[in-house]
Amino acid sequence: MKGILSIQSHVTYGHAGNGCAVFPMQRMGHEVWAINTVQFSNHTQHPQGWTGQAHDAKQISEIFEGLAKLNVLSQINGIVTGYLGGPSHCDVIVDIVQEVRRHNPDCLYFCDPVMGAPDKGCIVSEGVAELLVSKVMPIADVIVPNQFELSQFIGEPVDTLEQAKQACAKAMEKGPKMVLAKHLHSVSDEAFTMMFANAQGSYLAQRPHLPFERQPVGVGDLITSVFAAGYLNGLSEVEAFQHCNNAVYGVLKTTQEKGEWELQTIAAQQEFVSPSEQFDLTSL
Template identity: 30%
Template sequence: MSSFVAASRIGGAAQQYVLAQHRIDPVLAPTVLFGRTPARGSQGEPTPPDVFRRMLADIEADALFGLVDLVITGHFSSAEQVEIAAGVLERVRAAAERQPVVVVDPIMGDEPKGLYVHPQVAEAVASRLTPLADWITPNLWELAHLAGRPVADAGDAAAAVRALGRRALVTSVPAGPDRIGLLLVDGDMAVLFTHPRLERAPNGTGDLVAASFGAGLVEGLSPEAAARRAAQAAAEIVQAAQAWRAQELPIVALADRLVSPQAPVEVERL
């Protein structure tokens, strides 16, 4: 349940490609429709809540809720959409023969602009979806917003996740002047996976990471192994985008490398 962007590799539309490459059959219920990324000025059309509700009811009517292995939530355009999504998560868990993995990407904002969804949406995501998640995948700014405390580095991030009482894979975590990465926090365990920070990275790396991480969990990888592979995949795709001067993440062109990425990452246990 996230955005559909026709010509840009961001949001739920991009995650479909990632999940399909991992042999997970994707079903996308779009919360908003864009032609291209809003970062380049696209004016989207939110899915009306009644249409969103009926779309999900059709998916449920085909008995697909009982077959779900993974749910990812991302962008929402209204608090009413968030409430509908929360109900879906509860019904999916009730219908599934085996408990699905629920990954909530609390898309709210980022540096330097801060909040870029309506405050009511951010509040609803925090109060309704975050408690239902097996894992949350916020960026550093979103984690600070959820926790209500400053978060500047990996140590701050680990403390904020523990204060929330959640399990998290935090994106865009700085590690010195020239490295950035992902921080996995699960109880007492905190592991930082970093790679070189590259200029002009296309939008969508957070969406890619959430899908790659979720796919790894479905495949039976440990959270640490799934996080490491997600970090490698993000690094590899961004490196290729920069080398090719691509405006978008080359998710389709490098699909096989999403599953078996080779980009080196440094691992630090906090």
């Protein structure tokens, strides 16, 4: 039994973190073993507030040690990480990635380095962003930052398309083999823009902006999980990027049509297998 280890936040109501990422990867044919870094009643953008707490690093380590005792670490093909609840979580992630790679050198690590965004501010605990930049992102095979997180990683501003292209190249010099910039907000007002870069080149994906009364939360978690699942299914790097763009748009369109702002991953589940709309990529 091959699997994906997904380590990120979880909400009981709605879809964010593992609550958003696990099902799409399962729907695309993967066994997914989830470890939650936090357990909240709902995501933090609900005006009513939320309840719950971050798990300490020891709990995360203990759950991973339980997996290790089952002798299944060699069966982990991919590791996906998202929101981390504190600096100690970063150290645990590094240890887990190194241990899994010891048992399966071919395991790929997909890191969504959640730090924040200009419209949300810093959304992680003090010290997390610094450790993501210095310790976690450099050991990833694939990083999935937004525009702000990409600029933090390379230590330079990213405001234009050309700067984004250069930033992806500089990011790969720091360790990752692939960069999926999940939202370049300053590139276009008319389209939602993502960029993918690997050793062969850079590619741009754009899809229509969809208006919402409140912006959906968890889109970055969805992008990371769908790309990881597609690539681990045997799609090429560029094919997985295009599939990801198409599928995520389909989920957002279903969400909008239902008048919701919690991502409708269940109602739109066929999008993960066969996206209803196709958008071409631009080679840069």
